[in-house]
Amino acid sequence: MSHKWLLEPCFAIDEESRLLAREHQAQLTKPPGSLGILEGLAIRLAGMQHVVQPSAQRVWITVFAGDHGVAAEGVSAFPQVVTGEMVRNFANGGAAISVLARSLGAMLEVVNLGTVNDPGELPGVRRAIIAPQTHNFCEREAMSVAQLDAALRAGADSAAAAQAAGAHLFIGGEMGIANTTSAAALACALLGESPVMLAGAGTGLDAAGIQHKASVIERALALYPGDDDALAWLARVGGFEIAALAGAYIAAAQMGTPVLIDGFITTAAALAAVRIQPACREWMFFAHRSRERGHARLLAALEADPLIDLGLRLGEGSGAATAVPLIRLACELHGRMATFAQAGVSGA
């Protein structure tokens, strides 16, 4: 295996910057603690960025797209052709994540890891084609070790591009019909949880559809009893885009770029990343609580407390992008409010 890079250490958090940022917060003209979670956001970012006044202005978003052989089992409300169609929609600026990236002034990259309906060369889309789709993971491993390696490295390449662009924050998004099935299978394997607990509606299954989806996952899990090796499970039931996300999260943490995790699928990838390289957990912020059924369980496993809870379940990194302004405002408040001394305001 050529996955050794995954075990390289993560970038160091600067405890002194974190401490100084905490002291600075305590001097701002407001009741102590009254900015709640926003205070801690700025303080954590200070430690990551090795500065007292952190920033979240430059945001990098990569949407990884890939198709899933397990779509053949009828586990999605949408046809498989949509993955490639949506890659084109990303490129044309019409998808939710395209609109959000424009509104935020964020850098948006799309990485096509392989779609059955291939949209070809498109502006803003990096082609890193591994195969038209993964294998149907009910029947055999979703991908080979070499394919897993390629997906992980594609993710790391995006993290490197984000760092080269000076990104303060890395967001990974995903597109791939049937990928909530893949993410739920991965989550079940890593958490020892039953598919009926983690399989959800995805893009819009009804109760019978969800039950069928759980049974599909059950079949896959039964192929590999008694083993929770995260890399092995990424190959067995993962998707190219899910493996790429895991690779991106680990690489970003190694390079010192904070990551903002989106919803159910990206959190499954984040859990795999943390199982592979536990130190990357410290570099993760969690954006939102998805309405997708299994997300709460994944968040609990990662001891994650997301910023927003708006009933989102769209994917593409859209929930993470939606939370970006909150992190930016946390930094602005931290950096621009007057202290009691500066403003001549009396203390408690």
Add this chain to the structure above:
Amino acid sequence: MSHKWLLEPCFAIDEESRLLAREHQAQLTKPPGSLGILEGLAIRLAGMQHVVQPSAQRVWITVFAGDHGVAAEGVSAFPQVVTGEMVRNFANGGAAISVLARSLGAMLEVVNLGTVNDPGELPGVRRAIIAPQTHNFCEREAMSVAQLDAALRAGADSAAAAQAAGAHLFIGGEMGIANTTSAAALACALLGESPVMLAGAGTGLDAAGIQHKASVIERALALYPGDDDALAWLARVGGFEIAALAGAYIAAAQMGTPVLIDGFITTAAALAAVRIQPACREWMFFAHRSRERGHARLLAALEADPLIDLGLRLGEGSGAATAVPLIRLACELHGRMATFAQAGVSGA
């Protein structure tokens, strides 16, 4: 009484725009409903603004400041002089709401309704002085009918200024040492609730301080048994800034400007406004769940489900300002995403 204007009808919601906006949402390239609460935000705003594509770009913030005679009872962790000092801090751009308004590109007005420590004329501060402070409401009514009228009208003046500036959204904020005591007293009176249930830490009281605060409210409530008239209670235990907020909310709804309610104090004012003019409820969005103890009860009484829950308890309108980007992104997504037909994406 010259409060007749409060009972004038509110602006009409345009049901056709709302319906067309709902139909438009259903055609966007995403699983139906997957943008959760953001979808409903855009649809509600469409009805209010009488357009299919609403906007939240132009945001108006008024911070109403006023001092409270009840501060003499020792109910705040901060000295009364801070109200005037903070008015100066607003004007100088160092307060949380100043930073947020700049970051959002929002219009910020400060209205000084009367502070014991008078900061005088300041840029960006409108003087609408009613008195240096309210009376100590444990001893007598906080304000006269004429003073209440002046406060309500000061609020309506700000709503009119917001409308004249073409604001898509009106935010009211407040500053006034001891005003969580006033707001809690008002909430107890309107809800028939016990002070120990609604009195909270405010700017940082300990348990004994909160108990004392509750006993102060208890004394005031005992002066006026068996009556829940909202206008009367605004005069009895309100603050100039709280009455101004209520006046602003009603006037904004009458003029057709949606309002975004902040935290505990503004929600108490919103409840008073709704009791006076029930139709204004439809024009209210609720920004956040404050950590201040009584807020949850007030939100429940108004059947309000706020957008964010970040442990904020700063006031000044800061929680509402923090939520503005979410409403803006809801509008951007609604207005700029491609439809399935436009993007050539297959349906479910």
